[in-house]
Amino acid sequence: MQIATLITNPSAPTLDGATVEALRNAWGGGAAQWIAPDLAAEFPLEQPPGNQWEVWAELQARGIDLAVQPAAGRQKAMLIADMDSTMIVQECIDELADMAGVGAHVAEITERAMNGELEFEGALRERVALLRGLEAGIIDRVIAERITFTPGAATLLATMRANGAHAVLVSGGFTAFTGHVAGALGFDEHHANTLLTADGALSGEVAEPILGRAAKLEALRRISAARGITAAQVMAVGDGANDLAMLEAAGAGVAFHAKPAVAARCALRINHGDLTALLYLQGYASGAFVTP
Template structure:
């Protein structure tokens, strides 16, 4: 059996669309997970035209996920941080404070779309932060960083059902530790900014956590927990998340860069992080906030 899930912003999912698609694909009765926001129906086989329909409903502000029904509710969340669990790129915010925001933001965008080597890109960007007072990190956290809508509900709902949550970022521990604590993650991994005195040196402590390290985190944490990568829901937005998303049971490109979306089967462009609960079959009334 397969299950089709349709998700939109609140008020954006029309019952007529759900019924039309259910009829076309021979689905069972539709179940509404949230009124006018998320619905699902089961069916016996994967539709041949799922990709074409996905493109059509994207134009209507609707995300469409078709997946096997069995095993879709996962035991672990593995999440990227920048532009995924938070709405910003931390290094871009630090760079803005240092007066090199535009230059760093351009490098970040190209790196996240897979146009630049991640390690070289992070070295170049951090190098431009040399001499920045460490206190700026706390200021950025307090005044510039906002959580992605639905993040706390995602983490807390999965944990309430026995899940484990890990935050794994190519960003920096100074930020992941704060975000992980605020949202309720069980652990976090990221890069460390080198500091001398009260200022950043412009260097990143080795080894650098990039795409391969995120895959290693997936394998290491699941082995430690006695589960498999198939039990994991992973989410990210950039090409440095690709291996993690491809090897998890469900890998979600959330508002993903174009290069990442081309390689991911599950894409969420209109919903927020609660979409990751809906695609597991959680109703809004089950969310833990």
Template sequence: MYIATLLASPARADLGRAIVESLRDAWGGGEARWLNPGIAAEFAMPVIPANRWEAWEGLQGLGVDLVVQEEDGRRKAMLIADMDSTMIGQECIDELADLAGVGPRVAEITARAMNGELDFEGALTERVGLLKGLPEKVIDQVLRERITYTPGGRELIATMKANGGHTVLVSGGFTNFAEAVAAHLGFDETRANTLLIEDGKLTGKVAQPILGREAKMATLREVSGRLGIRHDRVMAVGDGANDLGMLGLAGAGVALHAKPRVAAQCDIRVNHGDLSALLYIQGYTVDEFA
């Protein structure tokens, strides 16, 4: 059996019964199950309809996400998540660059790298080079004043851990931010790049090897292997081109508010929901959130 999950923005909570039941009837699905009234609902069906993506496109215009997946095994044992523009609302390097006076230049490079137009490692090296001489204390200022957490993140981590899941934050950004974010949200472990600092200032260099697309895939393989978790029991979430490897390797790869070129390569696309959507598509009801 397959499950179709419909998701609306929790801020609007405007998923109507008519939308859900209309699609259910058109696809010959079973009884609709409401995971959270106005926000998430699902129904089962025997096959994936041929017009799946046409329906997805139509629902996007109504502010509704649609996810279709196999019912068996959709509740996962491990989550591996990107940080910047995924678990948090910012790109940390862009915030550092803004305070260094090179914001527009770095933001342009970041956008192109995340959309897959530039080599990630080369783009990171170039951007970090523009931060040379920035006082180390600016990192704490960015964490304190500029970082916001994506809604649903704490519930996602807490609920998966409460149900025996293992959670990993893996970032092409920096340990200075990733460790603080991981601690705040409750991740079990984290991986990220290391900014090199001397005499209280950034050197303009990052420790090698750089954690990019291949390293994110390697982390998924290493952690899941260590824990004896099959890849099909892993959920991955990210938004940039450097996340595509792990999104493709995981049993459920979620493109969350992703760059268009990234979303186009993923079957699970969340453009309107927040991180709680990752619980709904696993079949959790809001009453089961930790």
């Protein structure tokens, strides 16, 4: 049995009953259920429809996300999440670079690395080198003045953890930021790279080995195995090329407002909804959400 889920942007909803019923009838689905009034609905299917991606493209143009997945085992026991442009709106290294006066150059490298055009580890070393001499205290200022959480992040964490899930933040960014984000949102643990300092300033170097694509996959495997959780019981979420390995290994790999090259390789894609969409994908109704 499959489940089709339709989700819209809660800030500008475009989903209506006519759309849900038309698709349910076209696909021969079972009775539709609104799991969040005007925001998310789902219905069962005997098998995946042959024209899923054609319909997906049509709904995307209307501001609606569509996912089709097996009904069994939707609620996951572990969440492993990227940080930059996923749990937070910003890319931390771009914000630091802006403070250092090299923002445009670093942002261009970041974009290419996240699209998979550049090898992540080399691109990170190149960007960090451009931060050399920046006062280390600037990190706290960036956190206080520039870092904002993605809508739905806190509710996603609170709801999954209240239902027994283990939450892991794993980032190709930096521990100075993941520590803050993990603590504020309620992650159980966090893993990232370490910016090196000398005499109160960034040295332009990052501690080795660098946490990149392979390390994110290794974290998923190691942490889930230690807790007796199978890969099928894991939900992973991210947006960049260095997230692909963990997205493809997880039972539910969600490309969240992702780069096109990343989204193209993921069956679950959220381009319009906020992070509460990950709860709808697991079958949680909005009435079951936990507000921190």
